[in-house]
Amino acid sequence: MTNIGGAFRRNINRIGADNLSLILALVILVFLITVVSGWAGYDGGDKFFSWQNLMNSVAQAIVIVGLLAIGETVVIVAGGLDISVGSVASIGSVVAASVLVGVGTFGSTLLPTGNVVVAVLAGIIAGMVAGAINGFIVTVLRVNPIIATLGTLAAFAGIAFLLAPDGKPIGVVTQPDFTWLARHRLFTDVGIPDLNGSAWTGIPVLTVIFVIVTIIIHILMAYTDFGRAIYAIGGNEVAARLAGISLTRIRIGMYMISGGVAGLAGVLLTARTTSGNPINGVGLELQAITAVFLGGAATTGGKGTIIGTFLAVILVGVLNNGMNLLGFNTFVQRVALGLLLIGAVAISQWRQVREEKVRARALALQS
Template identity: 90%
Template sequence: MRRTMNRIGPDNVSMILALVILVFLITVVSGWFGYSGGDKFFSWQNLMNSVAQAIVIVGLLAIGETVVIVAGGLDISVGSVASIGSVVSASVLVGVGTFGSTFLPTGNVFVAVAAGILAGMVAGVINGFIVTVLRVNSTIATLGTLAAFAGIAFLLAPDGKPIGVVTQPDFTWLARERLFTGVPIPDLNGSKWTGVPVLTVILVLVTLFIHVLMAYTDFGRAVYAIGGNEVAARLAGINLTRMRIAMYVISGGVAGLAGVLLAARTTSGNPINGVGLELQAITAVFLGGAATSGGKGTIIGTFLAVMLVGVLNNGMNLLGFNTFVQRVALGLLLIGAVAISQWRQMREEKTRARALAQQS
């Protein structure tokens, strides 16, 4: 049991336990206080449509954000970067707007998706340049680009209006299609098996890729080294400038992909598609065990936290809580996540100091 717990990680075990408790509160405890709707949680329609699809966009933003936060930085601009990716992909796809009237071929789904991701990577390069070359604090830098990129998204769209892609079924397929629909899975609470959304499969694949990158490559080890001790990382021969730019490029590229999927899901490349999503993404990263000072955090922990936030939002919708109450809950969750992160960090520092005192 101890070996299994160590392999999973204590933080991840805590997240799984919190997820189980939250589901119990939604499905059972809520009924004790007169709330109805919790019994609808365990149905394939709710789990595959309302939960599995709802966590995808925030999940992608949080996965990219984790890379930056582990290194001791922050990227508040991911929501606006997603808006840029959404507008650029739709613009290229239908041939309108700033990018749609260029040399890029229109009507090609692959080119449109690649253009949205590339736009996000360019935004990441800009963030990395401001943080490394201009030496602006990452919080201030990305707070500025949050506003700047939001404005750029409107400038890229024709007259700042959404670009419809409803007539592009090959593109909207990314959001509406289901996989494994023919698998003989029994009904759940009277709801038939609907298959796994393509969006969810994309999230899982990206999560696994970034997890391998962070856990089993020199790049990932360098990211943790920078977050743990920047001076020691530099003395060890790590190029801090190149690494930081690479981290923001990864965050921007994943955010661009999230914007592409937002365009497919909402059937429009809207300049406001990603507005406000950065709060949920950052909340998930800190809730997943990342430290505000860097050097700690895992992709799997972030993924579990995204599931927790998604289940929380879904449960509150089922129980009839309005959007404003959900925002209050999300804000309190962020404060609690950061407070827990700080408490863990202080506890580890005390343990380390006690161990050093005993050795001396």
Template identity: 35%
Template sequence: MIQQRSKIAKFQSLIALLLMCVVLSLLSDKFLTFANGWNVLRQISVNVCISVGMTLVILTAGIDLSVGSILAFSGAIAAGLLKFGIALPTYDLYIGFTLLGALLAGTLVGAALGTFNGFVITKFKVPPFVATLAMLTIARGFTMLWTKGYPISSLGKEFSFIGTGWFLGIPVLVWIAAIVVLLATILTNRTAFGKYIYAIGGNESAAKLSGININSVKIWVYALAGILAAVGGIMVTSRLNSAQPNAGLSYELDSIAAVVIGGTSLAGGRGTIIGTVLGAMIIGVLNNGLVLMDVSPFWQQVVKGVVILLAVIIDKANHKEE
């Protein structure tokens, strides 16, 4: 009986997604269309990238509340450098940036902020919740300083192609998310580093005794979370063709929700990247369905909160039975 429940638990996210699709297709004739399907996939692409990074963090029994702010700052950096470059009037110097240069700069900013999170958590033993909460405020403040509170817009067709273009009949955003998922799946399932992540989340003391460099792995994990948040920031900025100072608000909540709904344990050591993708799809389909049914945005927040709570309760129940 317990084994049967365990098998069902492995597929509960997929079952929930399929049931949700069936119900929404019955409630709205606009839901089950190709156009709406691509729309949902584009909408969840950013959350998928962020949630993959969040999964790696939570697998180590950590948390990262700063991904939304890192997303905003990284996107603003890329947009600002692409449009304005760096001017140093004192030295009569101007440094311009190509598209690739601006994208790399934005990604490096995300990597640096994520690495700083990991450094503070490991070297000063600051709880991940507190350290990343502080970074949430710091990165948001940097975003406001960089943009001066105004959007950075009109970034060019090449940049906007990332967020609005299609390649081989599939949106570029979906391609980016798919590549991130593929690489993260290989990382967690086929590499020693992936095994270290699970080992630390499962039992950190045992992992340390087995010779794993706990601090190094954690720093790398938070750095990867920062990089993926930066990728998400570039995706959002490109889709809007504008870097908004308030971009990424509450994105950390959506990513945590996707991870939890996808079956990753908040206690660490248990979960999969594919599960997180399914969790992100559930959230995306739920949001899309509620919009199609003209449900108030306020009620949408209530429904999303209830779904997250149910996911945690189910996870706890499954964990007790194992």
């Protein structure tokens, strides 16, 4: 029994208490949507468990916000914040579309057109440039990250309109090789049984891209010197500087990562909506930041994981999907999202206070 208990505790520690609580919350939420809603007289919850819903309305729907949240996690763990990720996604969306079809500032003059790879890279690089600007403002000009990225939220949104011809959306519906990113599915021929009367639809390419990016950033944060430096800066900036960590280099790098991932999100938004629209990323930053704090990140930095954010993104996606199935309108969903953000930050603050008390008690016992 002792060995079993020890193995159980080791597995719990490996998963993490925060991640375990997210998994439990996800199970409870699914139960509320699929079972309790029926008891309360709401229709639609029985449609949740179907391949059509899980692969279309959940797996695809979480991708864009999920990417923004993964990039945002890198910044928040270091004690910063990037409110501009939605506008950066809009820039990536417009740049990719303009390069692809050969219109606008980039497409008509600077880069070769009609090439999907070039268009995707252009959107990502545009996001990285925007991230570098954020990093420069925060590190060199020493502007508070909240104020800096609040300003660039508006500035980048304006730039997205300036890059588009006359500020209008750029259609890419005639570019099947590009829209393939959003429309194609993998493993469609796998013999997976029907679910609730719905046939297996395959895994969307969008979802595969999201998972790959999540794994890459997780490895970067958990197993590299760069990732350890980010945690060190978020935990204690002074100690990190005394340890020889270049705060300027790391911070600019982390904002570039956030911007590059946001640019990729904008590219995929273009493929999904078949339009490079300057308003594609508007409002997505709230959901992304909510997911990061819900995933266990601390508001002061030094704490948070990519896996936690990934689970939180799924939780937010299931919440939105469930409310859609049950017939709640958009305004109710926005209220729920706002309350979720407040609750996530409140829980984060409570955890920090509890940890401080535990440390203080341990120091008192040692002395």
